[in-house]
Amino acid sequence: MIQRRIPPPATDPTPISDQKDFKIAKAWCTSLQNGIAIIRDDVSHGYHHGQSQQTPKPSLIVAFIYHTLLCMIPAAIFAKMPEGPSVKKFYTLAFPFVGRFVVKVAGSTKQINLKDVNGCKFQDCQVHGKNLFLAFGSDLQSAANDDLPREGLEAGPSPEDTVHPQGNSVMLKDNEQEMSKTVGRNQTNKNKASNELARGRTTCKWLRFHFGMYGSIRANEFARTKQANKRGDWKDPAPRLVLNFDDGGFLAFYNCRMDWCSRPVIKPASDILSAGFHRGQALEALRNSRPVCFTLLDQRYFSGLGNIIKNEILFLAGIHPLTPGSLLGPKTLETIVDHAIRFTSDWLHNKLQGIRMHHQIYLKDICPLGHLVMKDNFGPPGGLQRPTWWCPECQPQIPINQVESA
Known part of the structure; x- marks a missing residue:
């Protein structure tokens, strides 16, 4: 099979459609931060002038609003995108x-x-x-x-x-x-x-x-x-x-x-659920120096693969999300692609059967082996930062000067 030449990665490989969602969420977060700042300043002003002696400390109000709305809601939003x-x-x-x-x-x-x-x-x-x-x-x-x-x-x-x-x-x-x-x-x-x-x-x-x-x-x-809103409306x-x-x-x-x-732009070589999915093209994309968790979400090479699949297959492969693909050997890269195909296909099969897919690392606090799971938001500079879960024990980070052998 002839492998295609991979074009140089764009400065921001985030799909255009996902960039729109990111900009909306980013604008929402900025507005929320500005609103919190106004509340904090107003309450502080009241304290300085003795106008609100019974009001709770503004630091507690701000901390509660910030952690509840700014941190939890965007993470939930970014975690649920249909794949x-x-x-x-x-x-x-x-x-x-x-x-x-x-x-x-x-x-x-x-x-x-x-x-x-x-x-x-x-x-x-x-x-x-x-x-x-x-x-x-x-x-x-x-x-x-x-x-x-x-x-x-x-x-x-x-x-x-x-x-x-x-x-x-x-x-x-x-x-x-x-x-x-x-x-x-x-x-x-x-x-x-x-x-x-x-x-x-x-x-x-x-x-x-x-x-x-x-x-x-x-x-x-x-x-x-399924539940009433804050005003009690159903x-x-x-x-x-x-x-x-x-x-x-x-x-x-x-x-x-x-x-x-005009009509669908068909790229079967990149569609993870397509009969024409180009395995060689996917492997070549994974070999670059970017973290593998960035490449897996690049829809030019893994169309249809989303954040849930990314988290699960990296755990199954035992790979730290921020590992540069250039440090991984051919067998490890093959394993990642194998897991991507199998997990995506299994998920589709379960959906068609009406069976809920079991996750091993996504949204978990403890991995199946009992280790503490870490969570952070990772993404390319200026791009969408996606919630990422990994187990430091099962997915150890490879030293930058260490390259896997074939």
């Missing part, structure tokens, strides 16, 4: 509606004009990395945009075809069969719609979804709140988009970003 297996699961919810017409559109989103979807036929559904793509069109129009940019395969690999060319084929074949059971009842509509697209009988426009930190999809049901979450179809079913999208695109 590749979750988006594959969202695909199985949307797929059965392929071939149906949208008869009504609702939702709170201002990112698209809802009228652009109303009356359209749901033509296709694809997932690539952390992005879900839905195609909408009309059978009455002729094909257009045949020269639109496209990278990778000529036709997107269907999520059912998740067999890696190198290893784990039996395990991934189980996922293929399970997904076929989940979406198979609408395979006729899917094939018909795909054939219409291929023959140029349909003008198609693609709506891209990125699920950020807490995004999700519900099919034929709305999300219900208000259900408001969907960003609701697509009602001519068969009476509907899809509800929550906490996601969406925008129109």
